[in-house]
Amino acid sequence: MAQKGKIFVVGFGPGDFNHITTRAVEALQQSEFIIGYKTYVELIQDLVSAKSIVSTGMTEEVSRAQEAVRQAEAGNIVSVISSGDSGVYGMAGLVYEVLIELGWTEATGVEVEIVPGISAINSCASLLGAPIMHDSCTISLSDHLTPWNLIAKRVEAAAMADFVIALYNPKSGRRTRQIVEAQRILLEYRSPDTPVGLVKSAYRERQEITMTTLAEMLEHDIGMLTTVIIGNSSTFFYDNKMITPRGYQRKYTLGEEKQPLRPHQRLREENEPWAMNQETGTASHDFAADPNAGRMKSNIAITPVSTPTKSSLEMAATALAMVQGTTATKATPKLVQQKMESIFELAVSPGVANKFFTPQQMMALAEVVGDEGTMEYTPDHQIHLKIPTTEPEAITEKLREVGFLLSPIGDVLSLKACDFCYGEKADSIPYAEELQATLGGLSLPKTLNIGFNGCGMACYRAVFDDIGIVYRKSKFDVFIGAKPVGRTAHAAQPVVEGLEPEQLIPLITAIIEEYKANAHPNERLFKYFKRVKKILHFSYQDMSSKIKVEPAPCGD
Ligand code: SF4
Numbered sequence: 001m002a003q004k005g006k007i008f009v010v011g012f013g014p015g016d017f018n019h020i021t022t023r024a025v026e027a028l029q030q031s032e033f034i035i036g037y038k039t040y041v042e043l044i045q046d047l048v049s050a051k052s053i054v055s056t057g058m059t060e061e062v063s064r065a066q067e068a069v070r071q072a073e074a075g076n077i078v079s080v081i082s083s084g085d086s087g088v089y090g091m092a093g094l095v096y097e098v099l100i101e102l103g104w105t106e107a108t109g110v111e112v113e114i115v116p117g118i119s120a121i122n123s124c125a126s127l128l129g130a131p132i133m134h135d136s137c138t139i140s141l142s143d144h145l146t147p148w149n150l151i152a153k154r155v156e157a158a159a160m161a162d163f164v165i166a167l168y169n170p171k172s173g174r175r176t177r178q179i180v181e182a183q184r185i186l187l188e189y190r191s192p193d194t195p196v197g198l199v200k201s202a203y204r205e206r207q208e209i210t211m212t213t214l215a216e217m218l219e220h221d222i223g224m225l226t227t228v229i230i231g232n233s234s235t236f237f238y239d240n241k242m243i244t245p246r247g248y249q250r251k252y253t254l255g256e257e258k259q260p261l262r263p264h265q266r267l268r269e270e271n272e273p274w275a276m277n278q279e280t281g282t283a284s285h286d287f288a289a290d291p292n293a294g295r296m297k298s299n300i301a302i303t304p305v306s307t308p309t310k311s312s313l314e315m316a317a318t319a320l321a322m323v324q325g326t327t328a329t330k331a332t333p334k335l336v337q338q339k340m341e342s343i344f345e346l347a348v349s350p351g352v353a354n355k356f357f358t359p360q361q362m363m364a365l366a367e368v369v370g371d372e373g374t375m376e377y378t379p380d381h382q383i384h385l386k387i388p389t390t391e392p393e394a395i396t397e398k399l400r401e402v403g404f405l406l407s408p409i410g411d412v413l414s415l416k417a418c419d420f421c422y423g424e425k426a427d428s429i430p431y432a433e434e435l436q437a438t439l440g441g442l443s444l445p446k447t448l449n450i451g452f453n454g455c456g457m458a459c460y461r462a463v464f465d466d467i468g469i470v471y472r473k474s475k476f477d478v479f480i481g482a483k484p485v486g487r488t489a490h491a492a493q494p495v496v497e498g499l500e501p502e503q504l505i506p507l508i509t510a511i512i513e514e515y516k517a518n519a520h521p522n523e524r525l526f527k528y529f530k531r532v533k534k535i536l537h538f539s540y541q542d543m544s545s546k547i548k549v550e551p552a553p554c555g556d
Contacts, residue, residue, distance in 0.1 A: 003075045004075065004110055004111060005071065005072030005073060005074060005075045005076045005077060005078065005110045005111075006072060006077045006078070006110060006111040006112070006113065007068050007069070007072045007078050007079075007080060007095060007110060007111070007112045007113070008027035008028075008030075008031060008077070008078070008079040008080070008113050008115055009079075009080050009082070009086040009087075009090070009091050009092045009095050009112070009113070009114045009115065010024050010027050010028060010079050010080070010081045010082070010086060010115040010117070011024065011081075011082050011083070011084055011085040011086035011087070011088075011090055011115060011116055011117025011118075011119070012024050012028075012040070012043070012044050012081055012082070012083060012117050013083070013084065013085075013117040013118040013123065013203075014083070014084070014118060014120070014123040014202045014203040014204065015043045015083060015201075015202075015203060015204045016203040016204065017046075017047065018203075019118050019123065019203055020044075020047070020117070021115065021116070021117065023115050024115045024117060025047060027079050027113070027115050028044060028047055028048045028079050028081075029047070029048065029049060030077055031048070031077050031078055031079040032052065032071075032076045032077050032078070033052045033053075033054060033068070033071045033076055033077070033078040033079070034048055034052075034053045034054070034078075034079050034081060035053075035054040035064050035067055035068050035071075035078060035079070035080045035081070036054075036064065036080065036081035036082070037060075037061075037064075037081075040081050040082070040083050041053055041081070043083070043204075044081065048079075054067055061091065061094055062094065062098070064080060064091065065080065065091060065094045065095045065097075065098040066098055068080045068095060068098075069095070069098050069099055069102065069110070072110040073110055080095055082117070083117075083120075084117055084118065084119040084120050084123075085116050085117045085118065085119040086114055086115065086116070086117060087114055087116065088119040088121075088138065089138075089140055089168060089169075092114045095112065096112070099112070119138075120166065120168060120199075120202065120227040121136065121138050121166040121227070121229070123199075123202040123203055124166070124197065124199035124202050124227040124229055125166075125197075125229060127197075127199050127202055127203075127207070127209050128197035128199065128209065128211070128229060128241070128242040129197075129238075129241030129242045129243050130241070130242075130243050130244065131164055131195070131197055131229050131231055131235060131242040131243065131244050132164050132166070132229070132244065133243070133244045133245065133246045134164060134232060134234070134244050134245075134246055135161075135162075135163055135164070135232075136163055136164035136165065136166065137158050137163045137164075137165055137166070138165075138166045138167075138168055139151065139154050139155055139158060139165060139166070139167055139168070139182075140167075140168040140169045141167055141168070141169050141170050141171070141175070141178040141179060141182055142168075142169035142172075142175065142178075143175070143178065148178070151178070152181065152182075152185060155182050155185045155186065156185050156188075156189075159185060159186045159188070159189040159190060160189050162189075162232045162233050163232060164229065164230065164231055164232045164235065164244055165186075165229070165230040166227055166228070166229050166230075167179070167182060167227070167228040167229075167230065168227060169224070170182075170222050170223075170226055170227075170228050171222050171223055171224065171226070172223070172224045173224075176520060177520075179218065179222055179228070180218060183214065183217065183218060186214055186230060187214060187215070190214055190230070190233065191214070191233070192213060192214055192215030193213050193214070193215065194213060194214040194230060194231050194232075194233070194235065195211065195212075195213060195231040195235045195236060195237050195242050196211075196212050196213055196214050196217045196228065196229065196230050196231065197209070197210070197211055197212075197228075197229040197231075197242045198210040198211075198212065198217065198220055198221075198222060198226055198227075198228055198229075199226065199227050199229070200221070200223065200225050200226045200227075201225045202227070208221075211237060211240065211242060214230060229242070231244060232244060343386050343387065343388055344385075344386070344387045344388075344389050344392040344395060345384070345385065345386050345387075345408075345409045345410075346384075346385055346395075346396070346406055346407065346408060346409060347378075347382040347383065347384050347385070347406070347407045347408070347409050347414075348365070348382065348383050348385060348399055348404040348405065348406055348407075349381055349382045349383070349404065349405050349407070350403065350404065350405070351403075351405050352405065352415060352417045352429070352432050352433050352436050352452075353417055353418075353419060353420050353423065353426075353429045353432060353433075353454075354419075354423075355381050355419045358402070358403070360402050361402045361403065361404060364398055364399060364401070364402040364404075365383065365385070365399075367398070368385070368387060368395045368398050368399060369385055369387055370387070372387070372388050373385060373386055373387035373388065374386045380414065380416050380449070381416070382407070382414075384409055405436070407440060407441050408441045408443075410443075410447070411443065411444055411445065411446050411447050411522075412441050412442060412443055412444060412447065412448075413439050413440060413441065413442040413444055413448050413449075413450065413512065414440070414441075414447070414448070414449050414450070415432065415435055415436045415439070415440050415449075415450050415452060416449055416450065416451050416452065416460070416462075416465060417429075417432045417436075417451075417452040417453075417454075417460070418452070418453045418454050418459065418460035418462075419460075420454040421454070421455075425454045425455050426454075427454070427471065427474070428452075428454050428471035428476075428501075429454070431452075431471075431476075431501055431504055431505070432452045432454075434505055435450065435452065435469075435504070435505060435508060438505055438509065439508065439509065439512060442512065442516070444512070444515065444516050444519075445515070445516065445519040445520065445522065445523055445528075446519070446522050446523055446524045446525075447524070448466045448467070448512070448515070448524075448525055449465040449466050449467075449484075450465060450466065450467045450468075450469060450508070451463070451464065451465030451467070451468045451469065452469045452471075453468075453469070453470050453471065454471050455470075455471060455472065456470060456472040456473075458470050462479070463479045463482060463491045463492050463494075464482045464484050464489075464491055464492070465482055465484065465492065466480075466481065466482060466484075466492070466524065466525040466526065467479065467480055467492070467508065467511065467525070468480075468482065468491075468492045469504070469508070473498075474501070475498040475499055475500060475501065476496070476498075476499040476501065476504050477494065477496065477497050477498070477499070478494075478495055478496040478499060478504075478507065478508075479491070479492035479493060479494050479495065480492055480493055480495050480511065480525065480529060480535060480538060481493050481525055481526040481529040481530075481540075481543070482526060482543075483524075483526045483543075483544065488544045490543040490544045491543060492526075492543070493529075493538075493540070493541050493543050495538040496538075507536075510536055511535055511536060514535055514536060515528055515535070518532065530542070
């Protein structure tokens with residue numbers, strides 16, 4: 001009778017030999033065939049003496065599993081390899097599925113052994129400190145096999161339930177929006193200051209570790225090899241470590257040798273008021289609603305929890321309103337806020353048309369920026385502030401008191417108006433102010449500047465902004481898609497001449513809405529226009545076609 005074959009499904013951990021299990025090495029060394037994705041095969045090549053190595057491309061998992069089954073049924077010992085754990089987004093499930101299709105049973109079929117490995121959530125957590133000390137989950141953002149709507153629901157459920165979350169497959173060359181959307185969902189439930197760890201290529205040659213926050217995580221490099229670990233509402237940073245307290249501080253005084261509760265007292269109900277009462281099935285203390293419960297560090301203040309009633313749009317409107325000093329429609333945040341010191345960034349200017357700073361404004365700036373913050377004057381007649389603080393509201397209030405116009409910084413819409421000849425050519429100023437009030441600070445795929453000039457001189461160079469608006473003979477000329485910098489810089493394309501003033505805001509709003517809905521993340525307006533060839537009914541013309549520039553290694 002022919003010898004029965006065997007399939008090992010091996011998780012070899014993060015990829016360095018110190019973190020592979022002894023059983024995994026044994027399996028690899030016993031195997032006559034090693035089957036895996038070629039990058040993984042290269043990682044373990046030095047460990048194996050297999051007679052045959054079958055490496056295939058990334059999307060060929062099914063053919064790898066089928067080949068493994070074929071070889072095992074022919075009497076061979078085969079290892080199918082996965083990085084991390086073979087049972088966590090690895091090959092174990094697929095091998096079983098292929099076997100089941102063929103009518104395999106444990107009693108009659110080839111032998112199968114799943115060899116566990118260290119999954120990315122564990123390896124990455126160890127490099128960050130101790131972020132998954134409490135309930136946690138893994139969510140893959142890859143929607144190649146799972147519908148995006150289901151992934152989004154899982155992200156929302158995990159966010160709502162305060163899990164520490166490890167996001168696998170956060171981004172790839174073509175999948176760039178999923179991580180943006182996941183961040184948006186998470187921000188509905190978690191503080192922007194929630195600690196986030198980004199680990200790329202854990203325990204491999206090009207390992208990179210980044211500690212950031214939920215609000216800022218997209219400013220860092222996130223790719224196919226990155227695992228994103230989002231802290232829960234108790235997670236904190238300490239000395240470059242990301243730590244989630246387990247809850248010992250609820251019953252123990254961690255700095256004391258002598259504990260207030262004796263060992264036999266610790267399991268009593270009065271000392272665990274958060275636990276479920278075995279008769280009523282409820283907890284005597286609503287711990288989840290207690291903002292001060294579970295905090296380890298006394299210097300972390302917490303804003304009380306409120307009922308989750310707002311949509312993400314309302315949340316965004318509230319955040320924007322805070323910077324703009326206007327009133328959002330509904331204002332109660334639904335997340336568990338964790339106030340940690342963070343860098344508050346914003347731009348200030350004396351007004352849309354006004355370019356003069358008053359002494360009071362300069363003094364207020366000095367006061368709010370203090371010794372630790374920075375001020376940077378920009379070519380757009382704004383001052384960018386970076387201020388370490390736990391109280392951004394107090395700063396915005398102080399700055400508004402002295403008449404500053406406040407704007408967020410980053411991938412937002414900024415209006416850059418001329419000074420209207422020191423206010424002499426004032427006819428179009430109300431339109432500029434209305435534009436600022438309607439669209440200023442709007443979050444977009446990439447920074448977008450609208451240049452607004454009060455006469456045909458256009459001396460503030462509106463036609464070199466993403467959208468240029470020039471007031472001329474009581475009407476407006478509109479330009480779209482300048483490339484403001486680089487060796488192939490060019491002016492924007494004229495798209496409307498003589499627009500009636502009342503049509504200006506609807507037209508610009510429609511352009512912005514189309515761009516916001518359809519542009520790729522980080523795609524500037526000129527690139528978007530060039531790609532889609534049409535914005536509203538305006539057709540693209542190549543404004544740079546007359547320029548011939550040799551490519552340069554540092555970019556154009
Ligand atoms: S664009 Fe016209 S209105 Fe504005 S500052 Fe220049 S000259 Fe004056």
